[in-house]
Amino acid sequence: MFAAVEETDLGKWYDSLLYPMLLLLLELSEYDTVRSTGNNKMGHLITVSTCSLNQWSLDFLGNRDRILESIKLAKQQNSTLRVGPELEITGYGCLDHFLETDTYLHSWEMYGSILANPETFGILLDIGMPVIHKNVRYNCRMISYDGKILLIRPKLWLANDGNYREMRFFTPWQRVKYVETHSLPTLIQRLFGQKTVRFGDAVIEAMDTVIGAETCEELFTPQSPHIAMALDGVEIFTNSSGSHHELRKLHTRMDLIQEATQKCGGVYLYSNQRGCDGDRLYYDGCAMIVMNGKVLAQGAQFAMDDVEVITATIDLDDIRSYRSLISHGLQSTNVEQSYERVSLDSKLSPSGFQFDPEIIPTKPQAIRYHTPEEEIALGPACWLWDYVRRCNGGGFFLPLSGGIDSCATAVIVHSMCRLVSEAAKKGNKQVINDARKIANVKDQDWEPVDPVDFANRIFHTAYLGTENSSSETRDRAAQLAQDIGSYHIGLNMDSLVSSVITVFEVATGKRPIFKIFGGSQVENLALQNIQARLRMVLSYLFAQLLPWCRDNQRGGLLVLGSANVDECLRGYLTKYDCSSADLNPIGGISKTDLKKFIRYAADQFDLPILIDFITATPTAELEPITADYVQSDEIDMGMSYDELSQYGQLRKISKCGPYSMFLKLYHEWTPRLTPRQIAEKVRGFFWFYAVNRHKMTTMTPSYHAENYSPDDNRFDLRPILISPRFELANQKIMEIVEMSERREQGKSVEDLTVD
């Protein structure tokens, strides 16, 4: 009885006095607990944000404003941490402009104006810009709070493959966990009197958690910094990226992020640039927040919004529990050198320690992936949109042949018009204003809500026929144009072709004739090429003058090209024909993928005419059609588009020369083909590849979509002048062919040796 009374009194006393005091003491001591162990025991919900920004190289003011907008949105969503894309102040793709000192000066000016803006206070900011430290250029993360720069963290592992050339502009900070002092420029010192900042591979220690920054490529390296950081108590990883789109690449990125947090535990905040920032790449956003291997928030991969912020509320306790694995603990205690921790005298969790039912942890969700067909519909469409609005263009002009390639280009423009219309319907002011500017519409009530109407204002197509053209291609082109709404012209240019040939005849006294009428191969090719080249000249004339004809004085149209990866690789195109244009949305996409895309678009965009394009035999229609001859691409090329796709992948991705390509295909194609047939095919491919490599130097800038792209100007650097004979390789190939044939015939192979 006595004991019971005492217990009750004690309970009351505990509830009313002791427990609140304990809480207060715990809260006060919590800061030091985190400091010493990096593992605070108290559960905390914190809200964090990351973003995708459509930055434009060297558009310092525009980039700054988009950064400010993202900070504003993150704060509106109650975030206490905002992460932005790599080099967001300059735009990621400045290339050699990163060597100019102006770029660094303007970066500090913009960064200073962000720091000084009181609207950016009350949130931890992780912003990307280039910094010169002791005369050396680095690609850096700037971490700040309330106008104070806490840390400048240079990128340790630079991206230098494929399209990336970071080693050309920056030096990697190869000293892991090493930190120095950086003297800040005067313009920053003048703001709040801060003179120096820590510069190097350190982490940030807030009062309730520890944050570490990783930059793009570092996630892709075998020894990613987040591993050492996790073992040293870092709970929140930021990753700021300038990562471009390639078909099917999101899976790689996602797998890496999921695996990182699955193995190490923690929250990963992935931020990426979005859009065309001035070159052939499209950065495909898709900001993400992933915790312990589970996706909490995912942004759009392709979109028309210039600023997109995603936010999640996480419970730090979930990370601590996840890390209670013995092996995590054992590896943590094995860490030889700790990261320097730069203190942030503030918490990321809301102040106060009481349970707040209004703060709700975000639930995991399934990852969303686009199919490759959707990626083709969306990526190049968004790229074209950024390009045309940023270059002040009045729209596009496309020579539309009735074949698959120019059809795919037209459908991508149609997809762009659909995206514009969806964004306009959602009230996206930026998109509406850009559309008015491009279409030169003065009426402030007009909005581009109808994709067909919008296309009619900005998209122009022309069928440029000759006597070799068929009514099938002419009609298909006209029907497609009508369905998508482009302003279409159908014309015949025979008089132009015959005038040029007559000029030649008058000058030389000789008139070339087609092969089927008895002409030579060289005459036959010359007669084809002149038709193709004249189409290019006409296209530029129409692109310049069509807006004028339509009483729209504003400006010219961008000429679109439609050469695909496979034709480029084989050189099956006329140099300076319609493959020479201003932009090419499909230059990085294979014929196989394009066909799948057209099939998808037929259903998705309700364009039944597209089925006719798929079922038609691809033909250039440059030679006369007779009762027993119709020109066909695959017969002309001596190889099928499917074979070309395989050669392309083996050459670029598997890094095969003729010999190793033959060995790979030997196993793949026998017994369907004999070794001798395979050898002939490989030799044929490399012959045309080498003979036509010079054509790649003149190719129109095209959307980079594939890692087997043959784009000579940025991605696939090779000599122009290559001997097409590949004598040594072919000799070795033939030795294997002969050995196989002897073996097949049951003869001895001892007298044939292969290295």
Ligand SMILES: Nc1ncnc2c1ncn2[C@@H]1O[C@H](COP(=O)(O)OP(=O)(O)OC[C@H]2O[C@@H]([n+]3cccc(C(=O)O)c3)[C@H](O)[C@@H]2O)[C@@H](O)[C@H]1O
């Ligand atoms: N090593 C080298 N370095 C730099 N330039 C070099 C060169 N070799 C030739 N050249 C230049 O290139 C010219 C030859 O190239 P080019 O004029 O293009 O002509 P060429 O490659 O000889 O013929 C065009 C090819 O494309 C095919 N084609 C034409 C039209 C449409 C389509 C289709 O896609 O359906 C296909 C046509 O059947 C033929 O196979 C030479 O006259 C010379 O000016």
Ligand SMILES: Nc1ncnc2c1ncn2[C@@H]1O[C@H](COP(=O)(O)OP(=O)(O)OP(=O)(O)O)[C@@H](O)[C@H]1O
């Ligand atoms: N009759 C035509 N009218 C308008 N443009 C044409 C015509 N023929 C060819 N072109 C243009 O020249 C480009 C190359 O023509 P080519 O005949 O080589 O076809 P291709 O590369 O297979 O493309 P497509 O599948 O669009 O015909 C076409 O993509 C198109 O832009």
Ligand SMILES: NC(=O)CC[C@H](N)C(=O)O
């Ligand atoms: N900017 C970077 O570091 C990007 C490199 C990385 N491999 C990617 O493609 O995403």
